[in-house]
Amino acid sequence: MQAPSEGLNHAGLFMFTEVQRSIMSEIIETDVVIIGAGPVGLFAVFELGLLDIRCHLIDILDKPGGQCAELYPEKPIYDIPGFPIITGQGLTDNLLAQAKPFAPTFHLGEMVAGIERLEDNRFRVITDNDKAFIAKAIVIAAGGGSFQPKRPPVPGIDVYEGKSVHYSVRKMEAFRDHDILIVGGGDSALDWTLNLQPLAKSVTLMHRRDAFRAAPDSVNKMRALAEAGQLKLVFGQVTGLEGDDGHMTHAVIVDNDNQEHRLPATRMLPFFGLTMKLGPIAEWGLNLHENLIKVDTEKFETSEPGIFSIGDINWYPGKLKLILSGFHEAALMAQAASRVVNPDKKVLFQYTTSSTSLQKKLGVA
Amino acid sequence: MAKITYIAFDGTVYDIEAREGTTVMENAVRNSVPGIEAECGGACACATCHVYVDPDWVEATGEPQPMEEDMLDFAQDVQPNSRLSCQIRVTAALDGLIVRVPESQG
Numbered sequence: 476m477q478a479p480s481e482g483l484n485h486a487g488l489f490m491f492t493e494v495q496r497s498i499m500s501e502i503i504e505t506d507v508v509i510i511g512a513g514p515v516g517l518f519a520v521f522e523l524g525l526l527d528i529r530c531h532l533i534d535i536l537d538k539p540g541g542q543c544a545e546l547y548p549e550k551p552i553y554d555i556p557g558f559p560i561i562t563g564q565g566l567t568d569n570l571l572a573q574a575k576p577f578a579p580t581f582h583l584g585e586m587v588a589g590i591e592r593l594e595d596n597r598f599r600v601i602t603d604n605d606k607a608f609i610a611k612a613i614v615i616a617a618g619g620g621s622f623q624p625k626r627p628p629v630p631g632i633d634v635y636e637g638k639s640v641h642y643s644v645r646k647m648e649a650f651r652d653h654d655i656l657i658v659g660g661g662d663s664a665l666d667w668t669l670n671l672q673p674l675a676k677s678v679t680l681m682h683r684r685d686a687f688r689a690a691p692d693s694v695n696k697m698r699a700l701a702e703a704g705q706l707k708l709v710f711g712q713v714t715g716l717e718g719d720d721g722h723m724t725h726a727v728i729v730d731n732d733n734q735e736h737r738l739p740a741t742r743m744l745p746f747f748g749l750t751m752k753l754g755p756i757a758e759w760g761l762n763l764h765e766n767l768i769k770v771d772t773e774k775f776e777t778s779e780p781g782i783f784s785i786g787d788i789n790w791y792p793g794k795l796k797l798i799l800s801g802f803h804e805a806a807l808m809a810q811a812a813s814r815v816v817n818p819d820k821k822v823l824f825q826y827t828t829s830s831t832s833l834q835k836k837l838g839v840a
Numbered sequence: 841m842a843k844i845t846y847i848a849f850d851g852t853v854y855d856i857e858a859r860e861g862t863t864v865m866e867n868a869v870r871n872s873v874p875g876i877e878a879e880c881g882g883a884c885a886c887a888t889c890h891v892y893v894d895p896d897w898v899e900a901t902g903e904p905q906p907m908e909e910d911m912l913d914f915a916q917d918v919q920p921n922s923r924l925s926c927q928i929r930v931t932a933a934l935d936g937l938i939v940r941v942p943e944s945q946g
Contacts, residue, residue, distance in 0.1 A: 542880070688913065
């Protein structure tokens with residue numbers, strides 16, 4: 476990344492066009508933007524908060540907690556210091572409670588699209604939702620990257636994505652009077668089956684087996700509609716799509732008896748969960764090591780002064796991808812970030828156990 | 841030790857001596873078998889270590905548990921011999937096991 480005065484053509488640098496700048500509806504000014512609201516991002520709120528630094532967090536998931544909340548909310552973690560056993564959601568809830576005195580603001584369901592340095596050395600951060608931030612420092616705590624919907628292994632599906640194939644429902648009206656094929660057996664698949672059925676021309680729910688993970692109440696409602704002939708329930712897999720110029724007309728499916736069928740479908744909603752992709756981080760002009768962000772081990776700063784990186788997304792010699800390593804990195808990063816955010820302020824090292832001033836910030840004194 | 845043969849999507853064969861008690865996923869990752877991602881690290885929480893067990897070995901490896909069945913919903917191109925390799929533990933009885941790696945984990 477380069478300052479705008481140094482030119483627009485630096486390789487890999489994301490720059491905003493004037494048009495993009497003008498459509499940004501609101502600009503949020505803050506001390507620090509944290510990219511990623513996983514455990515390490517959440518603990519960074521605490522460590523920065525003790526140094527009077529306010530944070531906004533941006534995460535593509537619809538909830539804080541990152542992998543802990545998305546991949547293993549109910550599963551035990553055994554290597555968090557002081558907790559012989561804690562679940563992913565339990566750890567997330569505790570970290571949220573710990574960060575609460577510092578009133579972080581969450582921007583969920585959004586992905587950072589680009590970063591640029593301003594002339595006053597602050598940063599402008601823009602999301603894929605056209606939200607803009609101006610921050611004195613940036614902390615990239617993006618873990619394994621951003622969670623993206625899994626794409627089913629159907630040849631040529633990319634042509635239909637965004638036109639006929641969607642991985643989420645933004646506007647229900649876009650599905651009215653369509654032949655809709657919904658694939659999956661979890662809550663997303665069942666909820667949208669029930670919600671779209673009244674306005675669709677037809678709904679087919681396809682799943683690989685006659686067992687559903689979704690809430691039993693939704694499953695019962697779905698089965699009642701199927702019995703009444705108001706939706707079609709099929710067990711099998713999609714093997715092909717037919718259509719023209721991205722507009723689907725039929726899905727080719729193979730049922731569990733190995734019979735092939737052509738099913739009229741003009742909209743398809745596959746729900747196969749999420750997978751982690753690095754996303755646009757590789758385009759931000761930071762020095763990388765095998766797709767991880769290189770940092771020093773004193774400040775956990777990237778090759779761009781003022782941009783820090785902590786947790787699974789960073790790399791340094793000896794790096795261990797453990798949550799506890801991310802916590803340590805957050806503490807050291809906060810000391811360094813404080814010198815960027817408040818350059819004239821002397822950082823006094825204090826303990827929460829004994830410092831009345833820290834206890835006041837925590838709301839306990 | 842038990843010999844496990846991984847056949848990658850491109851046909852490359854990886855013969856690996858696996859210690860008993862480890863998982864089929866761990867041995868693949870340790871030996872950089874392509875196509876086994878294991879995003880969640882073996883918690884049966886992501887379905888990116890999906891493999892096809894050779895038909896001759898389906899009986900020996902057994903049926904997936906309900907939690908694994910649920911996670912297989914997130915795997916791609918699931919077949920009757922699909923398993924999540926993090927849920928197959930290596931035993932002496934699996935000496936000679938053959939698994940195939942799918943084209944993509946998602």
